[in-house]
Amino acid sequence: MAVATLPTVKDFAVTDxxxxxxGGCGDFGILNAVKQAxxxxxxxxxxxxxxxGIGCSGKLPHYVRTYGLHTLxxxxxxxxxGVKLANRDLEVLAVGxxxxxxxxxxxxxxxxxxxxxxxxxxxxxxxxxxxTKGQASPTMxxxxxxxxxxxxxxxxxxxxxxxAISSGYTFIARGYAMAQRELVGLIVQAMEHRGTAxxxxxxxxxxxxxxxxxxxxxxxxxxxxxxxxxxxxxxDGKVHDPSNLDEIVAKQQAALAKSYEWGDRxxxxxxxxxxxxTFEDGVTSRRPEFETASLIDSARPGVDVSSLxxxxx
Amino acid sequence: MPxxxxxxxxxxxxGSGVNPMSEIFMKACSxxxxxxxxxxxxxxxxxxxxxxxxxxxxxxxxxxxxxRVDVLLALDAETIYGTDPxxxxxxxxxxxxxxxxxxxxxxxxxxxxxxxxxxxxxxRLLSLPYDDIVxxxxxxxxxxxxxxxxxxxxxxxxxxxxxxxxxxxxxxxxPIVAERLPERHQNLVPMNRSVLQHAWQAAHDVLGDEKFSxxxxxxxxxxxxMLVAGHEAVGIAKLHAGCAFQTYYPIxxxxxxxxxxxxxxxxxxxxxxxxxxxxxxxxxxxGAAHAGVRAATSTAxxxxxxxxxxxxxxxxxxxPGPVVVLYQRGGPxxxxxxxxxxxxxxxxxxxAHGEFPHIVVAPGDxxxxxxxxxxxxxxxxxxxxxxxxxxxxxxxNSHFTVDSLGLEGLPVDRGPIxxxxxNGAEPYRRHRLTSSGVSPRAVPGTPGGEFVTxxxxxxxxxxxxxxxxxxxxxxxxxxGKLDIMLREIPESDQFTLHGAEDADxxxxxWGSTRCPIRDAIRQVERESxxxxxxxxxxxxxxxxxxxxxxxxxxxxxxxxxxxNYEGQLGxxxxxxxxxxxxxxxxxxxxxxxxxxxxxxAIRRQVPAPEAAMAAQGT
Numbered sequence: 001m002a003v004a005t006l007p008t009v010k011d012f013a014v015t016d017x018x019x020x021x022x023g024g025c026g027d028f029g030i031l032n033a034v035k036q037a038x039x040x041x042x043x044x045x046x047x048x049x050x051x052x053g054i055g056c057s058g059k060l061p062h063y064v065r066t067y068g069l070h071t072l073x074x075x076x077x078x079x080x081x082g083v084k085l086a087n088r089d090l091e092v093l094a095v096g097x098x099x100x101x102x103x104x105x106x107x108x109x110x111x112x113x114x115x116x117x118x119x120x121x122x123x124x125x126x127x128x129x130x131x132t133k134g135q136a137s138p139t140m141x142x143x144x145x146x147x148x149x150x151x152x153x154x155x156x157x158x159x160x161x162x163x164a165i166s167s168g169y170t171f172i173a174r175g176y177a178m179a180q181r182e183l184v185g186l187i188v189q190a191m192e193h194r195g196t197a198x199x200x201x202x203x204x205x206x207x208x209x210x211x212x213x214x215x216x217x218x219x220x221x222x223x224x225x226x227x228x229x230x231x232x233x234x235x236d237g238k239v240h241d242p243s244n245l246d247e248i249v250a251k252q253q254a255a256l257a258k259s260y261e262w263g264d265r266x267x268x269x270x271x272x273x274x275x276x277x278t279f280e281d282g283v284t285s286r287r288p289e290f291e292t293a294s295l296i297d298s299a300r301p302g303v304d305v306s307s308l309x310x311x312x313x
Numbered sequence: 314m315p316x317x318x319x320x321x322x323x324x325x326x327x328g329s330g331v332n333p334m335s336e337i338f339m340k341a342c343s344x345x346x347x348x349x350x351x352x353x354x355x356x357x358x359x360x361x362x363x364x365x366x367x368x369x370x371x372x373x374x375x376x377x378x379x380x381r382v383d384v385l386l387a388l389d390a391e392t393i394y395g396t397d398p399x400x401x402x403x404x405x406x407x408x409x410x411x412x413x414x415x416x417x418x419x420x421x422x423x424x425x426x427x428x429x430x431x432x433x434x435x436x437r438l439l440s441l442p443y444d445d446i447v448x449x450x451x452x453x454x455x456x457x458x459x460x461x462x463x464x465x466x467x468x469x470x471x472x473x474x475x476x477x478x479x480x481x482x483x484x485x486x487x488p489i490v491a492e493r494l495p496e497r498h499q500n501l502v503p504m505n506r507s508v509l510q511h512a513w514q515a516a517h518d519v520l521g522d523e524k525f526s527x528x529x530x531x532x533x534x535x536x537x538x539m540l541v542a543g544h545e546a547v548g549i550a551k552l553h554a555g556c557a558f559q560t561y562y563p564i565x566x567x568x569x570x571x572x573x574x575x576x577x578x579x580x581x582x583x584x585x586x587x588x589x590x591x592x593x594x595x596x597x598x599x600g601a602a603h604a605g606v607r608a609a610t611s612t613a614x615x616x617x618x619x620x621x622x623x624x625x626x627x628x629x630x631x632x633p634g635p636v637v638v639l640y641q642r643g644g645p646x647x648x649x650x651x652x653x654x655x656x657x658x659x660x661x662x663x664x665a666h667g668e669f670p671h672i673v674v675a676p677g678d679x680x681x682x683x684x685x686x687x688x689x690x691x692x693x694x695x696x697x698x699x700x701x702x703x704x705x706x707x708x709x710n711s712h713f714t715v716d717s718l719g720l721e722g723l724p725v726d727r728g729p730i731x732x733x734x735x736n737g738a739e740p741y742r743r744h745r746l747t748s749s750g751v752s753p754r755a756v757p758g759t760p761g762g763e764f765v766t767x768x769x770x771x772x773x774x775x776x777x778x779x780x781x782x783x784x785x786x787x788x789x790x791x792x793g794k795l796d797i798m799l800r801e802i803p804e805s806d807q808f809t810l811h812g813a814e815d816a817d818x819x820x821x822x823w824g825s826t827r828c829p830i831r832d833a834i835r836q837v838e839r840e841s842x843x844x845x846x847x848x849x850x851x852x853x854x855x856x857x858x859x860x861x862x863x864x865x866x867x868x869x870x871x872x873x874x875x876x877n878y879e880g881q882l883g884x885x886x887x888x889x890x891x892x893x894x895x896x897x898x899x900x901x902x903x904x905x906x907x908x909x910x911x912x913x914a915i916r917r918q919v920p921a922p923e924a925a926m927a928a929q930g931t
Contacts, residue, residue: 046759046760049604051600067764070777071596083603283578289582302553305720308577
């Protein structure tokens with residue numbers, strides 16, 4: 001790609017591979033938003049690496065023209081961490097499902113929040129394990145029963161926003177797959193954020209989840225869309241003074257309160273954001289060269305190590 | 314036996330300074346031009362359980378321990394007598410029985426051990442008042458003795474006494490003490506010198522005119538050699554190979570290597586990341602490898618268990634690496650966390666579900682641990698597979714004298730890298746079928762090289778594909794790399810037949826047992842006309858079956874020697890060559906083979922009249 005021209009959505013299009021998602025799947029909306037956000041971000045396709053987990057969402061890298069790693073179930077954050085630290089110049093997008101991130105990958109979800117490596121993490125949250133035919137995911141609430149479940153869920157759902165707050169995520173947002181304009185904006189903001197940026201993206205699974213349907217989100221039963229924009233209501237989740245513990249606690253409490261809003265009104269937007277040192281900043285504090293030279297540029301295979309050997313003489 | 318072959322042992326409760334004491338003395342020996350080998354045995358415990366450090370010195374290279382102890386330097390009575398025999402279970406029996414007749418024991422007088430109650434009248438007992446010696450040395454400097462500040466220097470007392478016993482100058486020890494003390498404590502160096510001198514004098518007085526039978530001769534004509542532990546050698550090798558990303562989760566005995574590298578991050582281009590578990594460690598390293606840097610992780614058996622899925626993932630996605638250094642310890646499960654074993658060979662050969670290519674290489678000593686770690690990165694890049702360097706606790710924690718690690722001049726091979734043109738008509742194929750069997754890899758960030766790859770079966774383009782023909786093509790491509798490795802990796806790296814071709818006995822081994830085997834063969838051949846050679850197999854996957862079969866068929870008599878219960882190399886050899894090695898020397902105590910263990914195993918196999926005759930001097 002010529003350096004001077006900014007990429008367009010078409011530059012991220014893939015022609016030799018077509019999504020095998022079901023009709024009406026929220027994944028289409030997320031894929032489309034990813035491509036638009038990448039174009040708006042202005043990074044060339046070869047400067048982007050999309051890393052995904054396992055499940056329907058995990059197939060996303062196959063449908064966007066960037067570098068892509070379709071990894072293991074629950075390990076997307078591990079792999080994304082390795083990629084980003086190896087080459088800081090890459091725009092790294094981690095993508096996975098709710099089971100992938102909040103279930104089998106829950107330990108990595110927590111520790112990635114603590115680590116705060118500079119990448120974006122999109123969670124496709126549809127409440128079910130679609131690819132294995134509709135078992136309850138970690139976000140399925142107690143007592144709920146979608147049509148593929150023989151019995152209602154008897155354990156509580158995880159609150160991903162609350163978990164993210166207490167894990168130390170520095171950018172926490174919720175999107176909705178079918179609200180394209182907002183979702184594109186959120187993904188761009190997440191990529192611009194320094195640190196690990198989480199977007200929990202609500203999406204319908206039209207085949208297995210007959211509760212969280214498009215009609216549910218549209219609010220056909222209550223006469224108004226259930227999702228609403230936090231920004232429109234003047235909600236400001238950003239911590240303006242990261243050294244002010246009172247402000248941090250207040251903003252975290254507000255975000256946590258919003259995370260419990262469900263039913264007739266579901267908030268969409270940035271719930272919490274704070275500028276804190278990234279993992280890369282920590283590495284730079286040990287070794288200043290890391291600020292400007294990625295590991296891929298500074299590694300020196302075959303380097304003389306006799307000075308190290310001499311320490312043992 | 315080498316002319317000045319000494320076996321010293323420092324022992325005491327964990328946390329009492331056995332390690333620093335031993336490390337100071339071994340370094341002083343090394344600086345004095347003496348060849349040193351050490352090994353340490355410790356419990357999975359922070360404070361209180363028995364720990365001992367063997368220091369063997371010789372005027373020629375030694376790489377294993379012997380069972381006997383010439384000088385036992387004890388910090389407590391347990392080191393001598395073991396744990397209370399009236400307890401439910403006697404955890405260890407002490408080291409008194411290992412002290413040779415004519416040997417010596419140095420002990421703190423506080424332990425209350427006297428010549429009368431020791432129960433051995435054939436050893437020299439030096440019961441010294443450690444605290445009083447420190448007190449008098451401190452007061453010599455016009456300072457009031459303060460136990461909280463000064464008692465720690467009691468560690469110097471056995472060293473000073475050892476110097477007196479072996480006629481070794483205490484001034485050779487002092488520079489090492491100074492090097493170990495931080496800048497702010499350099500003012501303590503003269504006081505430490507006084508403790509050493511007072512201890513030397515006290516021991517000297519006890520010995521009187523009756524000198525100890527053994528001496529430790531400094532050899533100042535010798536070049537300055539390294540005294541290095543395996544975990545340090547591997548760490549240096551990783552830096553030499555340009556490894557830029559090391560992940561780990563704390564585990565004995567592997568994390569020493571990562572902690573060593575962590576301390577070097579300010580000056581070397583490497584990030585050492587302590588992950589939340591070994592699943593994360595492994596997959597972070599796989600991600601970094603795909604992104605184009607040489608990446609590695611280190612672990613022990615329990616951690617490698619968690620890395621299993623990452624091995625399959627790295628292999629099916631043809632990641633260039635990572636390099637996994639697996640320091641085996643006693644299993645199964647938590648097993649013997651701080652003890653040695655070779656129990657993980659079969660696990661390393663098949664660490665995950667499905668069929669996939671990877672490399673398993675087992676270095677035999679500290680230099681090989683460094684060199685094969687370096688080569689592992691080359692192999693990972695060239696064949697785009699994960700590489701397991703199969704080491705163990707013995708290699709990790711033992712110290713060896715070497716001239717250098719032998720890294721200089723080893724080639725750097727990053728394997729085929731795609732640099733194709735951006736406007737090429739054909740899209741780049743990450744898993745392209747090539748005549749060489751390896752697909753040139755595009756480094757993410759390269760224009761035009763955008764690829765996706767996946768843990769699913771995939772096409773040349775990395776797209777998920779379940780078609781039968783494609784499956785056959787990609788399986789054949791991946792698995793075919795094993796044959797290519799066997800063709801391309803030099804045979805001298807795959808295995809070595811050490812010693813004469815037509816030996817009476819051929820010991821078949823892998824990994825660190827090479828160290829005691831080398832010493833034992835030298836001993837046996839000096840003491841008898843028995844000729845023994847050693848087939849040391851390094852490359853365990855892919856396995857050099859034809860070459861090994863040929864050597865085994867030529868051998869007069871075979872002995873399998875392994876630090877495990879099942880004889881896992883024997884099983885592999887049988888599977889790969891059809892040859893069953895009937896005679897086995899297997900040890901699964903969690904302790905490494907000693908030179909004596911191996912010599913005994915040899916003699917059991919070849920009770921040759923020559924040996925008996927040599928012993929009788931006929």
